[in-house]
Amino acid sequence: MxxxxxxxxxxxxxxxxxxxxxxxxxxxxxxxxxxxxxxxxxxxxxxxxxxxxxxxxxxxxxxxxxxxxxxxxAQPSVKEAREVFEARSLLEPRTAKSAAERATPEDIKILQKHIDEEHAALHAGDTGRALHLSGMFHVEIARIADQSTVADFIAQLVSRSSLIIALYWQRRTALCESHAHDALIKALARRDGAAAEELMKHHLLDLLTSLDLRDQPSVPKSLKEALN
Amino acid sequence: MxxxxxxxxxxxxxxxxxxxxxxxxxxxxxxxxxxxxxxxxxxxxxxxxxxxxxxxxxxxxxxxxxxxxxxxxAQPSVKEAREVFEARSLLEPRTAKSAAERATPEDIKILQKHIDEEHAALHAGDTGRALHLSGMFHVEIARIADQSTVADFIAQLVSRSSLIIALYWQRRTALCESHAHDALIKALARRDGAAAEELMKHHLLDLLTSLDLRDQPSVPKSLKEALN
DNA sequence: TGCGCTAAAATCGTATACAATGACGTAAAC
DNA sequence: GTTTACGTCATTGTATACGATTTTAGCGCA
CATH class of the missing domain: 1.10.10.10 (Winged helix-like DNA-binding domain superfamily/Winged helix DNA-binding domain)
Structure with missing residues (x-):
């Protein structure tokens, strides 16, 4: 990676x-x-x-x-979780803007395939794989922006987000968040940088607020870890 | 690190x-x-x-x-050099703003010590150590912002910037750039987030424009590497 | 039964040994 | 004289071995 x-x-x-x-x-x-x-x-x-x-x-x-x-x-702490999304909010919106300004039809096709596979995995009940593909979507946008350095950072942050979601995701939101990606891809397709930036910003905010970041450090697997 | x-x-x-x-x-x-x-x-x-x-x-x-x-x-390419400073410009100005809003007097003292040591090293002719301390200054600001995740990224980017400077620095600018750090510390001391953000933004831009990024990939040490 | 101590088992940190890949020099052929 | 093929050497990739630290299980005792 x-x-x-x-x-x-x-x-x-x-x-x-x-x-x-x-x-x-x-x-x-x-x-x-x-x-x-x-x-x-x-x-x-x-x-x-x-x-x-x-x-x-x-x-x-x-x-x-x-x-x-x-x-x-790893078991990211609440503070680390906030930091990860703070970093993402610094990097991804502007990167999405750059991506929108550079996206070629082939890029859009690749992104669309990601979304389709994600939907398919979700429909097949494989939420794990759907989550993985959802993350890849973000990394792919950074790649389209032709900023491999930033892309590497985003890839790392997306990985850590996966752990954060595993720990702090609130179950009640059933629909994962596919609409956000759909809207993003549309903005990219019409090369609307400003819209892409704004959409990404709100998408990350939505993601953050869908977490339950109220202190409980984690869900320990065994008593020993709880008392460590 | x-x-x-x-x-x-x-x-x-x-x-x-x-x-x-x-x-x-x-x-x-x-x-x-x-x-x-x-x-x-x-x-x-x-x-x-x-x-x-x-x-x-x-x-x-x-x-x-x-x-x-x-x-x-490593021998960062011109493209990589631009990417590193692009990433820094995404991360550091906003981080400087956060740092300004949180800086305590002790933080300012530590930063001032960094600058003093930097000046001393420069005066002693140890430009290498001065450069290292100059980079540490940026990392320290990220630490003050209490964003360790972003701080890690900045630390990595500062390290790579050191390599980039080694390859692409234009010798003619004699005075390193100590004034920028002085101005930054003053903005931090008076908790002026907006000023700190703006100063950092321009500081990074100045750094980038002081490089000679016109294509020559590097200065190979031997003929063999040149022809590799 | 519960607590503390001891020893054995498991696991990690580092060093060394062997295998594999690429670099370099020499020699032969064109 | 230039070029190409081959053999030797150096350096890295991986595996194994040994010592150090931690964990845990057993045992005695309060």
């Missing part, structure tokens, strides 16, 4: 990406322990490459490395 | 920080090869920890990892 450009995907990059997707799709929950031996056995690689992968994920704040204790799927 | 919070600084973190500072201070030039054996011998550690450190630096885009070829101090 944010790794350096390897022509042939290195072992650690493959493991890191697989784990990252699993986290995005909420198949790995916040707080879960990622034992080096266990992960290595699953992917058929040695602890060396697993450690490299975990370090990469730790750098993206998707896992937390505790010295001599191991790697755990 | 952006690593996970380790209570006791791990070996790789120590090596990575030392290398990062050396890069910030322009003691390691863009394009230089960082042999694992060599670095390991210097710091008295094995290649295992050196590799971890290099991977961390690669994630921050300070070094470039070429598969089966090794690690090299």
């Amino acid at each position: 944010q790794g350096q450009a390897d022509q042939r995907e290195s072992g650690s990059a493959r493991v890191a990406e697989s784990l990252a997707i699993a986290i995005h799709e909420h198949r790995l929950s916040p707080g879960m322990k990622l034992s080096e031996d266990e992960v290595g056995e699953i992917y058929g690689v040695s602890r060396t490459v697993v450690r490299a992968a975990l370090q990469e994920l730790a750098h993206d704040r998707l896992v937390e490395l505790k010295r001599n204790r191991g790697a755990f799927v | 952006q690593g996970q919070a380790d209570q006791r600084e791990s070996g790789s973190a120590r090596v990575a920080e030392s290398l990062a500072i050396a890069i910030h201070e322009h003691r390691l030039s863009p394009g230089m090869k960082l042999s694992e054996d060599e670095v390991g011998e210097i710091y008295g550690v094995s290649r295992t920890v050196v590799r971890a450190a290099l991977q961390e630096l690669a994630h921050d885009r300070l070094v470039e990892l070429k598969r089966n070829r090794g690690a090299f101090v």
